[in-house]
Amino acid sequence: VKRFQDEAGEKLKGYILDLRNNPGGLLDQSVKVSDAFLNQGEIVSTRSRRPDEGQRFNAKAGDIANGKPIVVLVNGGSASASEIVAGALQDHHRAIVMGTRSFGKGSVQTIIPLSGHGAIRLTTARYFTPSGRSIQAKGIDPDIIVEQGRFTKEEQQIRRREENLRGRLDNPGAPGAADSEEGAAVRESADATEPEDYQLARALDLIRGIALYRNSNRAAN
Numbered sequence: 001v002k003r004f005q006d007e008a009g010e011k012l013k014g015y016i017l018d019l020r021n022n023p024g025g026l027l028d029q030s031v032k033v034s035d036a037f038l039n040q041g042e043i044v045s046t047r048s049r050r051p052d053e054g055q056r057f058n059a060k061a062g063d064i065a066n067g068k069p070i071v072v073l074v075n076g077g078s079a080s081a082s083e084i085v086a087g088a089l090q091d092h093h094r095a096i097v098m099g100t101r102s103f104g105k106g107s108v109q110t111i112i113p114l115s116g117h118g119a120i121r122l123t124t125a126r127y128f129t130p131s132g133r134s135i136q137a138k139g140i141d142p143d144i145i146v147e148q149g150r151f152t153k154e155e156q157q158i159r160r161r162e163e164n165l166r167g168r169l170d171n172p173g174a175p176g177a178a179d180s181e182e183g184a185a186v187r188e189s190a191d192a193t194e195p196e197d198y199q200l201a202r203a204l205d206l207i208r209g210i211a212l213y214r215n216s217n218r219a220a221n
Helices: 002-011 027-036 081-091 198-220
Strands: 015-018 042-047 055-058 070-074 096-099 107-114 118-128
Touching (some): 015 198, 027 081, 070 081, 070 198, 081 096, 096 198
Antiparallel strands (some): 042 055, 042 118, 107 118
16 A cells, blocks of 8 residues: 555545455454554454353554545455455445455354364354444445446447537637547547456446545535
8 A cells, every 4th residue: 555655646546455256364364454444443343152252353543545435346255354354344434345245254263172183163153343244144235236247348430529520619728639630530439448347447437436526525615
């Protein structure tokens, strides 16, 4: 994130956390990732049959993204620790979760060593998001559902614009902007920089939209 900030400066509009097909990992790492973007509040809690064995993890002050918009991408392959991150940022309204419903692995396993170099793994608790939602067999529902798809670029018809008409009235604020050839036709085309990943492209659109909305609000004030 620091490298992005150093390289892009004011051009940096926001961040996308791509947790699609992320099967999870360690609980403490999911807490650290969530904490990096939160200033306060609960991140996740665990609850078992015995109330005294529950745990609660809270965020410390400090948002490395400095309040810039965040979009979290999830799908059916996002499980466990990645669901903890998505759920925490969603419940605190720190990020918009986009994609499809996650896997729903919200259980805590405890490994108990046995004699003879063996061990037994028991499910001992469930994970809960800050708002009290259980992830188990439910997953994280995205704020905006975006199914993965493919881009199909349609052949655009040839259109004439005002600037291509003979005897047009030029725009005094944009000298030289008109087509140099009188009566030339203009073919509309898609942005060549648009990513082929449909869900990622929609996340980028959302980040741009939020940034534009914030900038317009600042200008109005």
